[in-house]
Amino acid sequence: MDKAATRALIDAAVEPFLRDVRATLDPLFHLDVKFDDDLWLFEAYGGGTSFPTNVESMDVPSLTAEIAQRIPDSPAFDDLLDPWPRCPRHQDHPLYPEVRKGIAVWACRRGENVAIPIGELADVRSNSDDSAP
Ligand SMILES: [Zn+2]
Numbered sequence: 001m002d003k004a005a006t007r008a009l010i011d012a013a014v015e016p017f018l019r020d021v022r023a024t025l026d027p028l029f030h031l032d033v034k035f036d037d038d039l040w041l042f043e044a045y046g047g048g049t050s051f052p053t054n055v056e057s058m059d060v061p062s063l064t065a066e067i068a069q070r071i072p073d074s075p076a077f078d079d080l081l082d083p084w085p086r087c088p089r090h091q092d093h094p095l096y097p098e099v100r101k102g103i104a105v106w107a108c109r110r111g112e113n114v115a116i117p118i119g120e121l122a123d124v125r126s127n128s129d130d131s132a133p
Contacts, residue, residue: 001056003035010040010051013063016104016119017071023122025084031071042067047075064104064118068097085121089114 001009010033021029032043040051052058052066071077072084072094083094087108095106100115108114116124 006040006056007033007035009058009060009063010055013058013060014042014067016064016117017068019119020068020085020106020121025080042071044071044074044076045079047078049074061099061102061104065097065099068104068106068118085116087114088116088124 034041040055042048085095085106087093087095089112096109098107104118105115
């Protein structure tokens with residue numbers, strides 16, 4: 001896969017995550033993606049880390065979930081003290097990115113049926129009491 005195609009894949013996978021961050025955390029959030037030393041990197045808030053080394057062979061939902069895992073774990077989000085995204089059911093812990101049935105979702109790991117497609121966090125917030133998947 002050439003670099004332009006990989007970049008398109010990364011952009012497609014990052015987009016839903018960016019939508020969620022901008023809708024619920026920081027409307028000005030920006031992610032810099034660059035290719036350096038044979039590795040795809042991202043940077044935000046002056047901190048960053050790399051994409052998986054096999055990024056070229058990943059599909060969009062897997063990469064979206066991977067990004068949604070790596071970016072909040074990276075130094076970019078060190079200043080964020082609250083759980084994000086907060087579980088709408090329990091309120092006291094963050095949701096975790098997973099791929100379910102081919103869709104990247106924010107999921108609650110407490111066994112209850114909370115799974116919000118990544119990119120749709122804001123829609124769920126606005127219909128607060130409706131926790132159906
Ligand atoms: Zn929960």
